[in-house]
Amino acid sequence: EFMDLYSHLIPVYEIEPLEKITDCYLDQYLWFEADKRMLFPKWVKPADTEPPPLLVYKWCTGINNLNQVWETSNGECVVLM
Numbered sequence: 237e238f239m240d241l242y243s244h245l246i247p248v249y250e251i252e253p254l255e256k257i258t259d260c261y262l263d264q265y266l267w268f269e270a271d272k273r274m275l276f277p278k279w280v281k282p283a284d285t286e287p288p289p290l291l292v293y294k295w296c297t298g299i300n301n302l303n304q305v306w307e308t309s310n311g312e313c314v315v316l317m
Contacts, residue, residue: 237250277298299316
């Protein structure tokens with residue numbers, strides 16, 4: 237199915253409730269395990285009280301503050317996902 241906006245079409249996907257619940261559970265479980273094992277620094281973890289632009293700013297600031305993160309003289313590269 238497509239939602240017709242007269243200027244363009246947007247595909248509409250139907251996702252089953254069980255798949256949504258499973259996705260939410262996996263997301264929370266993976267963050268719980270990562271937090272328990274301290275896999276990510278404190279500035280990576282999102283907080284519900286912070287608006288998304290502030291999270292992006294903190295994330296970019298944290299990356300830029302790393303020592304020699306943009307150094308590519310030996311053929312290295314930085315991959316951000």
